[in-house]
Amino acid sequence: MVKRVERIKYAQLDRIGVLVEKGELTPPAALASIRKSSESLIPPTATNPGSPLEKALAQLDGLVGLTEVKQLVHEIKAFIEIQQKRAREGLANEPLALHQIFKGNPGTGKTTVARILGVIFKELGVLSKGHLVEVERADLVGEYIGHTAQKTREQIRKALGGILFVDEAYSLARGGEKDFGKESIDCLVKAMEDHRDDLILILAGYREEMEYFLQANPGLRSRFPIRIDFPDYSLEELLEIAQVFLAERDYYLTPGAREELARQLLVTQSLRHSGNARLVRNIIERAMRRQAVRLSTQPNPSRDQLMAIERVDLEGGVAA
Numbered sequence: 001m002v003k004r005v006e007r008i009k010y011a012q013l014d015r016i017g018v019l020v021e022k023g024e025l026t027p028p029a030a031l032a033s034i035r036k037s038s039e040s041l042i043p044p045t046a047t048n049p050g051s052p053l054e055k056a057l058a059q060l061d062g063l064v065g066l067t068e069v070k071q072l073v074h075e076i077k078a079f080i081e082i083q084q085k086r087a088r089e090g091l092a093n094e095p096l097a098l099h100q101i102f103k104g105n106p107g108t109g110k111t112t113v114a115r116i117l118g119v120i121f122k123e124l125g126v127l128s129k130g131h132l133v134e135v136e137r138a139d140l141v142g143e144y145i146g147h148t149a150q151k152t153r154e155q156i157r158k159a160l161g162g163i164l165f166v167d168e169a170y171s172l173a174r175g176g177e178k179d180f181g182k183e184s185i186d187c188l189v190k191a192m193e194d195h196r197d198d199l200i201l202i203l204a205g206y207r208e209e210m211e212y213f214l215q216a217n218p219g220l221r222s223r224f225p226i227r228i229d230f231p232d233y234s235l236e237e238l239l240e241i242a243q244v245f246l247a248e249r250d251y252y253l254t255p256g257a258r259e260e261l262a263r264q265l266l267v268t269q270s271l272r273h274s275g276n277a278r279l280v281r282n283i284i285e286r287a288m289r290r291q292a293v294r295l296s297t298q299p300n301p302s303r304d305q306l307m308a309i310e311r312v313d314l315e316g317g318v319a320a
Helices: 002-021 027-040 052-062 067-088 110-123 147-159 169-173 181-194 207-216 235-247 255-268 276-295 303-307
Strands: 100-104 132-135 163-166 200-205 226-230
Touching: 052 067, 052 110, 067 110, 067 226, 100 110, 100 207, 110 132, 110 163, 110 200, 110 226, 132 147, 147 163, 147 181, 163 181, 169 181, 169 200, 169 207, 181 200, 200 207, 235 255, 235 276, 255 276
Parallel strands: 100 200, 100 226, 132 163, 163 200
Antiparallel strands: none
């Protein structure tokens, strides 16, 4: 069994090496493919090396771009660990106020980072479960008096022990004083106090809208000491994300396909909300479907043909 696994592993490494030499796979994408291949060869009874905390940090560091976001998360981890050590030594230690504001366009990694934070906080003993509950206005705000408090408290209950992630949080304050969104905000603020030891609230949304939201609610600003800005990805980072996404699924872009993808992504970068990684995923998934249709007419497509995404698979895609 061991020898068979080793033969498969070396064959996969050779194939990945050829793709890198051809320029059809970047080194980061190659590493992702190697990691996936290695994990798939581990017998079910075996355990992966490394603690959940180490794996979460490795996942964070493996994300494309987001350099400042990664640095801040490592700072938060270090701060938590040092405060815990100070407490054990009987030294004064700062209270752990870990509620956060995530600002950035869709597809910039906000939800992904929030999930990783949940694991980190659980492993550090800050949260009991570390799960993520993602909600938006419709999940929190009701249609009549008393309904909003009921809906918001239900979502809070689901999130206890983990992170409540409110996407497009600024929409809770759009309707003015008489809007039920204000009632939801009041419930969330109360939950932050009532469950301060086992609930973290993350409010997320577009950069400009979140700034306006915080200015309109001065009481909220002081309750969220951690504010993380998620920048848009550069063209090269988006192409790298595409290659990682494909490598994890045993696909790759031919040079012509990479040029076409770059052209489409370049067009979208002039838009205010380009979609970022979400747009890349949509374009690639469409290309995979079109490749399947193209190959379905061939009786015996080769292994390389089954893996290759050609320019024609991307042409005519919606790049907006």
